[in-house]
Amino acid sequence: xxxxxxxxxxxxxxxxxxxxxxxxxxxxxxxxxxxxxxxxxxxxxxxxxxxxxxxxxxxxxxxxxxxxxxxxxxxxxxxxxxxxxxxxxxxxxxxxxxxxxxxxxxxxxxxxxxxxxxxxxxxxxxxxxxxxxxxxxxxxxxxxxxxxxxxxxxxxxxxxxxxxxxxxxxxxxxxxxxxxxxxxxxxxxxxxxxxxxxxxxxxxxxxxxxxxxxxxxxxxxxxxxxxxxxxxxxxxxxxxxxxxxxxxxxxxxxxxxxxxxxxxxxxxxxxxxxxxxxxxxxxxxxxxxxxxxxxxxxxxxxxxxxxxxxxxxxxxxxxxxxxxxxxxxxxxxxxxxxxxxxxxxxxxxx
Numbered sequence: 001x002x003x004x005x006x007x008x009x010x011x012x013x014x015x016x017x018x019x020x021x022x023x024x025x026x027x028x029x030x031x032x033x034x035x036x037x038x039x040x041x042x043x044x045x046x047x048x049x050x051x052x053x054x055x056x057x058x059x060x061x062x063x064x065x066x067x068x069x070x071x072x073x074x075x076x077x078x079x080x081x082x083x084x085x086x087x088x089x090x091x092x093x094x095x096x097x098x099x100x101x102x103x104x105x106x107x108x109x110x111x112x113x114x115x116x117x118x119x120x121x122x123x124x125x126x127x128x129x130x131x132x133x134x135x136x137x138x139x140x141x142x143x144x145x146x147x148x149x150x151x152x153x154x155x156x157x158x159x160x161x162x163x164x165x166x167x168x169x170x171x172x173x174x175x176x177x178x179x180x181x182x183x184x185x186x187x188x189x190x191x192x193x194x195x196x197x198x199x200x201x202x203x204x205x206x207x208x209x210x211x212x213x214x215x216x217x218x219x220x221x222x223x224x225x226x227x228x229x230x231x232x233x234x235x236x237x238x239x240x241x242x243x244x245x246x247x248x249x250x251x252x253x254x255x256x257x258x259x260x261x262x263x264x265x266x267x268x269x270x271x272x273x274x275x276x277x278x279x280x281x282x283x284x285x286x287x288x289x290x291x292x293x294x295x296x297x298x299x300x301x302x303x304x305x306x307x308x309x310x311x312x313x314x315x316x317x318x319x320x321x322x323x324x325x326x327x328x329x330x331x332x333x334x335x336x337x338x339x340x341x342x343x344x345x346x347x348x349x350x
Contacts (some may be wrong), residue, residue, distance in 0.1 A: 002093040003093060004093050004171055010173055012262060015262065016090050016091070025085040026086060028266055028269040029086070029177075033082045035277055036075035036076075036079075038280055042281075042282070042283040043072040043283070046065060047072070050062075052300070053296045053300075055296065066148065067115060067118065068282055068283075071280070075279060077101050078177075080100055080101060080176050091174065100176075105159055105181065109154055109158035112154070115201055116200050119205055120200075126212065165184075165185065179244075182248065194242060195245075198238045198242055202238070236285065237281070237285075240275045240278025244274065244275040251268050
């Protein structure tokens with residue numbers, strides 16, 4: 001692990017390197033991790049119902065589960081930043097941070113590519129439905145593994161240039177927040193990749209919409225519903241990454257006009273929190289726009305509700321049993337006492 005370059009002129013580092021636990025750093029970390037925790041639960045819910053339900057075994061279900069899994073890993077990684085600032089260390093070297101956050105960085109990149117794979121898969125299914133069904137039925141495992149391999153390759157590609165920059169600038173101080181990993185040249189590359197993938201996903205979804213519009217027998221209501229779903233997917237899932245990267249690059253270039261460095265740093269968390277809201281929104285989008293997922297969510301929720309209701313219902317029964325036993329014991333004691341009194345009375349009469 002590399003040590004921090006103490007001769008750096010980074011203003012944030014100079015201001016807080018000996019500050020110990022500071023509210024200026026801790027409050028944004030807590031806010032970010034709270035949103036991330038909600039996202040972890042929601043994405044975990046999608047994974048749970050996908051694994052448990054036999055009705056969610058299509059290619060789209062697999063890719064959606066892959067997206068949720070990657071986002072879950074991405075959001076778990078924010079706890080590292082929270083630990084750094086709460087401990088009062090406040091800063092560690094860039095290389096150390098990147099090595100520890102390797103799973104998080106890898107998962108974030110895989111998630112972006114998984115979004116494109118999901119868009120392409122839906123385009124394939126709409127444009128050539130019989131061909132898609134035939135290939136998926138005969139070559140299900142290779143088809144899904146092919147998508148997974150593409151995501152892994154892109155994740156490894158991103159990780160390669162991110163860690164390469166970290167090794168070249170190993171001593172740069174960082175608080176451990178992932179946004180600081182994507183500043184400067186690395187950020188430009190990541191933004192370019194995000195933009196290209198987002199553009200490809202957008203083209204896929206717009207092509208889907210055009211194909212559905214051109215098909216005979218498709219009602220206007222169906223078109224409206226599809227358009228609404230596409231807008232939600234584009235604006236929340238893909239748009240969240242684009243907005244965040246644009247905002248961070250603007251802050252990196254023009255953040256000095258906002259005042260003290262800590263203010264610029266804190267403003268950046270607006271984008272970070274919004275991105276994590278987007279990352280955790282998959283379950284909401286699926287619930288309101290997918291009949292299959294909504295049915296499974298309701299079924300599992302009812303099962304969970306029934307489990308806790310039955311568990312809580314045990315206690316009143318046990319209390320009643322205890323009261324009944326206590327009453328029986330009291331009756332036995334009264335009977336025994338009466339018998340003793342009768343015996344004494346008989347003895348006195350004698």
